[in-house]
Amino acid sequence: MTNEKKITCIVCPIGCKILTKTDGTHFEVLNGNKCKRGVEYARNEALDPRRMLTTTVLVKNGKWPLVSVKSTKPVPKQKIFEVLKEIKKITLAAPVTSGQVVLENAAGTKIDIVSTKTITKIKK
Amino acid sequence: MTTSTVDVAVIGAGPAGLAAAISAKESGAKNVIVLDRNSWLGGILPQCIHDGFGVIETGSSMTGPEYAQMYINMAEKQKITLLCETMVLSFDKNLTITAVNKNGLQKIKTKSIILSMGCRERTRWFAMIPGDRPSGIFTAGVAQAFINLYNIMPGKNILILGSGDVGLIMARRLKFEGANVLGVVEILPFPSGLPRNVVQCLDDYDTPLYLNHTVTYIQGRERLESVTIAQIDKNRKVIPGTERKIKCDTLLLSLGLIPENELAGNTGINIDNTTGGPIVNQFLETSLPGVFACGNCLQVYDLVDELSSDAKRAGANAAQKKNLKTEKTIKINPGKGVRYVVPQLITVPGKTHFSLRVIKPEESKRIIINSGGKEVFSKKLAWVNPANMISFDAEIPNEILEKEQDLEVCLA
Numbered sequence: 312m313t314n315e316k317k318i319t320c321i322v323c324p325i326g327c328k329i330l331t332k333t334d335g336t337h338f339e340v341l342n343g344n345k346c347k348r349g350v351e352y353a354r355n356e357a358l359d360p361r362r363m364l365t366t367t368v369l370v371k372n373g374k375w376p377l378v379s380v381k382s383t384k385p386v387p388k389q390k391i392f393e394v395l396k397e398i399k400k401i402t403l404a405a406p407v408t409s410g411q412v413v414l415e416n417a418a419g420t421k422i423d424i425v426s427t428k429t430i431t432k433i434k435k
Numbered sequence: 436m437t438t439s440t441v442d443v444a445v446i447g448a449g450p451a452g453l454a455a456a457i458s459a460k461e462s463g464a465k466n467v468i469v470l471d472r473n474s475w476l477g478g479i480l481p482q483c484i485h486d487g488f489g490v491i492e493t494g495s496s497m498t499g500p501e502y503a504q505m506y507i508n509m510a511e512k513q514k515i516t517l518l519c520e521t522m523v524l525s526f527d528k529n530l531t532i533t534a535v536n537k538n539g540l541q542k543i544k545t546k547s548i549i550l551s552m553g554c555r556e557r558t559r560w561f562a563m564i565p566g567d568r569p570s571g572i573f574t575a576g577v578a579q580a581f582i583n584l585y586n587i588m589p590g591k592n593i594l595i596l597g598s599g600d601v602g603l604i605m606a607r608r609l610k611f612e613g614a615n616v617l618g619v620v621e622i623l624p625f626p627s628g629l630p631r632n633v634v635q636c637l638d639d640y641d642t643p644l645y646l647n648h649t650v651t652y653i654q655g656r657e658r659l660e661s662v663t664i665a666q667i668d669k670n671r672k673v674i675p676g677t678e679r680k681i682k683c684d685t686l687l688l689s690l691g692l693i694p695e696n697e698l699a700g701n702t703g704i705n706i707d708n709t710t711g712g713p714i715v716n717q718f719l720e721t722s723l724p725g726v727f728a729c730g731n732c733l734q735v736y737d738l739v740d741e742l743s744s745d746a747k748r749a750g751a752n753a754a755q756k757k758n759l760k761t762e763k764t765i766k767i768n769p770g771k772g773v774r775y776v777v778p779q780l781i782t783v784p785g786k787t788h789f790s791l792r793v794i795k796p797e798e799s800k801r802i803i804i805n806s807g808g809k810e811v812f813s814k815k816l817a818w819v820n821p822a823n824m825i826s827f828d829a830e831i832p833n834e835i836l837e838k839e840q841d842l843e844v845c846l847a
Contacts (some may be wrong), residue, residue, distance in 0.1 A: 312502040319638060321631040325798065325818045362635060363486045365498055366611055367583055379484035381501050388639065395611055409504060427484065428500040 315341070320349045320355045324353045329353040361385035365427070366398055368413055373430040375378030380413050393418040405432040436541040440640065441466040441516075443753050444532055446523050446698065449478020450739050451730020451746040452551035452616045453506040454801075459549070460513045467515045468543065468783060470534055472522040477503030480552055480739075481577070482583045487631075491740040502739060518650040526702055530725050547588030547753035550699055550713065550721070551730040554692035561690055562596070562650070569655030575601040575689040590685025594662050595619045596650050600628040600737065600822075607636035617683055618643040620650060620664050622671065625796055626754055627691070628692050629737060629822050650686070651678060659684050664784025686690055702726075709775040710734045716780040717787045718759050719749040727753045735791065741790070748788070763836050770805065770845025772797070773820070781842070784833040790826040793819040793846060802827065804834050804842045819846065 313334045320327040329343040331353050338354050355361075364386045367377040386394055394417045401413060407430040414424040443462040445452045448471035460467045475481060480488070483499030490496050497505070510517060523535040532543040538788050556574035556656040573589050579601065581587040593614050595602045598621040606616050619637060624647050626633045637644050645664060651673055653662035656717075663765075666677035694711040696704075705714045705722040712733040713721040720727050729742075729749035736742040752759060761782040769776050769791070776791045804812035819825065835842070 319630070319634050321634050323818060326633075344756045360560060362639070363496065365485050367586075369586070375584060377584065378480075379498060379583065381484075381498055397444060409501065427498040428481065429504070 313367075316357060316368050318353045318378045320344065322346075331357045333357045360388040362388055362391060364391060364394055364424075366395060368398060368409050369402040370407055370430050371402060371404050372433050373403075373407065374382070374433055375430050377405045378403060378413075378430045380424050381425045381427050382417065385427055386417070386420055386422055390418055390420055394420065394422075394424070398424055405430050436542060437538065438542040438544070439468075440544045442545065443467045443547045443549060443750070444543050444661045445469040445551055445750075446526075446532075446551040447471060447478065447551040447553055447730070447732070448473075448517060448519070449474045449551060449553050449730060449796060450480060450503065450506060450552070451732075451742055451749075452478070453503075453510050453547045453716065454743040454746040455551055455727075455750035455753070456515050457506065457509050457513055458747035459547075459754040460515055460750075462751040462754035464754035466549075467513075467720060468545075469510070469517050470521045470523055470532070470543075471517075471519050474520050475515060476507050476519065481766050482576075482580045483604075484583050485608075488739050491738065492743065499745060504508050523698060526698065526726075528702065528723060537643060542745075546725065547756050548726045548727065549749055549753050550696070550728040550732055551749075552695040552698065552732040554731040554735060555695050557688070557690035559653075559688060562688070564596075564653055566653030567655050569653070569657060569659045570657030571655065571685045572653070573685065574686055575599070575605045575687045578685075578687050579608065582612060588612060588614065589687070590659075590683075591615060592617060592683040593685040593687060594650075594664075594681055594683045595687045595689060597621065597689035597691070598623075598626040598628050598633070598644060599689040599691055600632050600847075602687060603628040603632040603636040605687055605689070606642050607824040608752060610640045610642070615641050616640070617681055618645055620645045620648045622647070622649045626791075627689075630820075635662065636829050649673070653686065654680075659686055662686055679804055692731065692735045696732055699726070699728070699732075707779055708773065709769070710777065712777075714779045715777065716764075716782045717778050718752040718782075719745065719778070720752065720756075720759065725753075725756055725760050734824075735773070737822060741824065741826060745788075745790070765836060765839055765841050768841055768843050770843040772800070772819075772846030773844055778842045781831055781836065782834045786828050787831050788826065788828050789844065790824055792824055793821055793843060796820045797846070801847050803845055803847050804829055805845065806838070811835060811842070 332339045364382040387398040443459040480499035480503035488502040526532040534541040713728040727749040729746035
């Protein structure tokens with residue numbers, strides 16, 4: 312199936328509206344780009360759009376009730392809400408160290424979720 | 436009351452304060468103290484959990500908490516005194532700071548002060564939105580703190596007024612947390628936030644952006660029940676018949692930031708009416724000698740990398756203030772197409788770092804520095820955008836300073 316899609320380029324702030332055509336494997340820019348970099352950006356956006364994912368995870372007995380987390384690599388766009396759903400199931404016990412793996416192979420993406428903050432344990 | 440003496444005192448432990456303090460120490464200041472009223476270090480960064488920080492500086496995209504921790508670690512390594520839960524009440528012209536914390540009143544005598552108090556968010560009263568006063572109206576940054584630090588959801592059906600970066604980032608964050616984001620309303624014909632945030636925070640999740648629109652009425656008895664939006668014309672007048680009532684329980688305001696400069700103002704430091712920050716020279720020194728300004732209380736930055744880089748200059752200058760000589764003073768005025776320029780004053784010739792913001796988005800332009808109608812510097816730019824701060828170095832020749840003729844920075 313061929314699909315025409317308008318992509319806003321974010322390589323620079325001109326923000327060209329690039330019209331692309333793709334059937335999932337083949338890719339073509341129809342019009343709109345003012346430079347070559349726009350073609351590369353549009354290709355990735357049309358064939359395999361990915362985003363870094365950041366959110367928070369619940370922490371028990373911590374100085375703060377949440378720890379911030381990130382994906383170690385950009386996650387395929389259509390998997391974002393699936394990954395978020397898995398992350399929401401997690402509750403960690405303090406202390407949590409920045410860089411600690413919170414979830415391995417999130418939603419089968421082979422991408423891990425790691426903490427980006429250190430949360431100390433609350434003194435009782 | 437406790438009295439202490441330091442070389443450099445920094446007010447505010449956000450990214451600017453930490454970078455300035457580290458740089459002051461590296462530049463020879465022996466005793467450096469950082470004061471912050473919060474219980475944590477890093478200012479706003481611990482709640483900015485998204486990535487995109489430090490790309491220019493480190494080459495990798497860090498999250499806010501990671502970027503802050505990098506500087507906290509450096510500050511600790513440099514043995515800088517970091518004093519949290521300490522509120523600066525005032526400082527005087529002799530550079531004595533009065534602060535208060537759990538141990539009582541603190542008098543801190545210092546050779547230099549660095550102002551790095553950051554910003555506050557504009558509230559509903561800035562936009563003068565008429566209507567009821569129900570609960571459910573928050574500034575975007577407060578909502579960000581609720582969600583990312585305190586695990587509190589501000590609401591379910593949410594409308595955002597203002598397309599600044601914090602508002603855009605919150606639109607995505609709220610979607611991630613299961614809220615229904617009804618749209619972002621922007622009075623200008625273009626978004627105020629960075630293009631990448633428009634694409635990755637709104638377009639990705641099909642969140643509508645209503646440009647040339649504003650909120651005209653807020654309705655709700657206890658909790659917010661609805662918000663009326665309407666299209667505006669070129670003169671920002673509501674176009675009759677375009678009003679539309681949107682049912683929602685929460686309104687987030689992302690109306691921009693106001694540099695926090697009550698402390699500076701109370702001491703008589705001159706403030707720039709456009710930036711809202713102190714008027715500074717090329718050393719980032721304010722009108723009170725020995726007091727320097729950096730970070731968002733000087734001007735609102737869009738990238739932390741640039742903020743830290745400028746803050747480091749303020750820190751180094753604060754540590755070496757004896758070497759800072761003032762020859763003659765000329766003003767730098769914003770001209771056509773330019774909203775503001777920092778620094779506002781030049782007191783020595785030579786390589787000078789400028790930062791500025793333009794008024795509207797345009798393509799293929801030149802930034803020009805004029806001295807009495809004569810061009811002394813010019814830089815080509817493929818595009819300009821108010822959301823992207825422009826910074827560059829320019830050589831200011833001695834003869835310009837000798838003439839004591841003000842400079843104008845404009846767009847052509």
